[in-house]
Amino acid sequence: MELRQLEYAVAVAEELHFGRAAARMHVTQQSVSEQIRRLERELGAPLFTRTSRRVTVTAVGEAFLPEARSAIAAVRHAVDAGRRAATGMVDELRLGYAEDLGPRLFQLAVPPLLARFPAVQLAPRPMTTPAQLSGLSDRRLDLGFCWTAQYPPDLDSLLVAREPLVVALAAGHPLAASESIDPAQLSHQPLVTVEREVNPWLHDHFVSQLEARGATVTILREISSLDRLLPLVLAGSAIGLTIAGAAAARPSAGVVYRPFTDPSPYADHSIVWRRDTTNAAVTALVDIVRELRDTGAFLPPEAPPGPDGRRSTAGNGERPD
Known part of the structure; x- marks a missing residue:
């Protein structure tokens, strides 16, 4: 036929x-x-x-x-x-992103992409990291902006930044008086961190790094966003773990953020795409992100000062090699 x-x-x-x-x-x-x-x-x-x-x-x-x-x-x-x-003509770019990462990507990398491909229609989709990886493998996405994960062999990735973790504390918590937190100080403390169901790799990465530094980790609750973490911290019932960029983006009265002592636990974030992609906008966006990364544009901003006026040094992330 x-x-x-x-x-x-x-x-x-x-x-x-x-x-x-x-x-x-x-x-x-x-x-x-x-x-x-x-x-x-x-x-x-x-x-x-x-x-x-x-x-x-x-x-x-x-x-x-x-x-x-x-x-x-x-x-x-x-x-x-x-x-x-x-x-090089592209109609649509289906872009998945983790919510804490999306704003930096859209602010920094998307404008130069649209200048190069003015006809492209951006289709942004907030998604968990596992959902992005599944969407890429199933060809429902063209590119993802993900947290630490184990990537399938059909996908390629570019490390964008290595972002330090910070500790979120109620202003009156005894550890808030410290300039920085040794992970061992969090032993047996009630911790709140990312849901394992949302991102098992990132959750396990957080825990394993703390344990490697001598902490006995006790997870009180797992949450899907910083907005759900802060009320627990403000109530004094838990200590939060988050990334420096999220802390800087969401200052909250009554909450202080403290960095870890060196070497700080961290989380990586990367852009991910299919190895066999023929989408010219994907290739262009990868190149744009690489150039921005190499100038340090994706490093997290400085965390906000606490009520005592002290400012965390949590923004001193590392640029990937």
Whole structure:
């Protein structure tokens, strides 16, 4: 079965006339008739009933033709997508991002991308890291901005920044008087951190780093966002673990953020894409992010001062090699 046979069948069905279908397809009527006969032999049943006065579609034709139209449309879409990729023309960029990371990406990297590809339609989607990886593997996303994770072999990644963790404390907590926190000081303290279900790799990474520095980790609660962490910290019922950038972006009266003693526990964030991508906007955005990263643009900002006026040094992240 060939694409032109499907196109001839659709033309005949729409024109209900072999001569007009041939003229529309810029071929002879004999060519249309011959290709339709071949198609009908392959199907084992006629698509059309022909008389000297009219052409009608058979029941088999009624079942076959919608699928033929879909197949033709799919082939045309594939060809168009390939041509656009080859010429650098891109219609849409489906971009997944972790919510704490999205603002920096959109502020820093997306404007130069749109300057290079003004016709691109950005489709941003806030998603957990596991959901982004699944969407990339299933081709539902073009690029993701993720936290620490184990990436499948069909994906490629670029480390954007290594971001230090900070400790969120109620202003009146005894540890708030410290300039920095040794992880061992958090032993048996009620800690609140990222949900393991949301990102098992990141959760386990937090815990293993604290344990490696001598802490006996006790998780009081797992939360999905800093907004849910702060009330527990303010109530004095828990100590929060978060990243420096999130702390700087969400100052809260009554909460102080303290850095860890060196070497600080950290979380990596990376952009991730399919190894076999042909999307020119993906390649361009990766290059833009790499250039920005190398200038330190993605390093976390300085954390806000606490009520005592002291400012955490949590913003001293490392630039990836």
